[in-house]
Amino acid sequence: MIRISASCLAKIEIDGKYLVGLNKRRFKHGKKVYTPFGGAIEFYESARPFLESLGAVFENGNDIRIEIPEEKIPEFERWFYQRKDREISPYRELREELVDEEYALPDLPPNAFDFRYLKTVKERHVTDRPGQEGKLTQRYMEIYQIDFEPKYIEILRNSLEKPDTRLRLVSVKEILAGITDDGIPIGTNCRPLTDGKI
Numbered sequence: 770m771i772r773i774s775a776s777c778l779a780k781i782e783i784d785g786k787y788l789v790g791l792n793k794r795r796f797k798h799g800k801k802v803y804t805p806f807g808g809a810i811e812f813y814e815s816a817r818p819f820l821e822s823l824g825a826v827f828e829n830g831n832d833i834r835i836e837i838p839e840e841k842i843p844e845f846e847r848w849f850y851q852r853k854d855r856e857i858s859p860y861r862e863l864r865e866e867l868v869d870e871e872y873a874l875p876d877l878p879p880n881a882f883d884f885r886y887l888k889t890v891k892e893r894h895v896t897d898r899p900g901q902e903g904k905l906t907q908r909y910m911e912i913y914q915i916d917f918e919p920k921y922i923e924i925l926r927n928s929l930e931k932p933d934t935r936l937r938l939v940s941v942k943e944i945l946a947g948i949t950d951d952g953i954p955i956g957t958n959c960r961p962l963t964d965g966k967i
Contacts, residue, residue, distance in 0.1 A: 775833035
């Protein structure tokens with residue numbers, strides 16, 4: 770069995786840097802690490818019979834965080850890359866994180882930003898996600914360019930100035946180094962945001 774983790778990640782650029790936040794789950798376990806905004810892609814119920822036919826063991830609700838036999842990966846990928854019967858927008862995750870969890874924005878109507886799918890990055894690694902530590906994981910990260918309306922950029926800038934903020938703007942150099950200039954780790958899932966810039 771191999772763990773599959775599919776996520777949508779938001780590439781939010783402000784003043785030539787990338788907006789990231791302290792990972793909530795790891796923060797609760799006493800570990801500080803900056804990661805992109807976004808999270809697990811959810812599948813629609815219409816996809817459940819297909820995923821069950823792969824022998825999927827579901828990790829949490831409708832999240833595409835599952836375990837399947839390794840030989841089923843090609844079937845999973847054929848389904849996944851069709852971008853049907855699952856989320857294909859970062860809106861739900863952005864609203865949850867920036868409004869409901871971080872209180873960085875007072876609201877987030879759908880017209881507050883434009884988004885554009887950029888690419889899917891696939892990589893395999895051993896996860897350190899609390900509760901799943903040590904599991905070999907095939908990650909599928911869908912990267913979306915997010916362009917906020919000017920009003921919301923200003924609100925985010927103000928949120929960055931709050932003393933208790935868990936938001937941060939990081940440079941390409943910091944992302945590639947995997948650590949902020951003042952020593953806080955940056956998750957490897959930030960690297961796809963940089964498009965290979967140096």
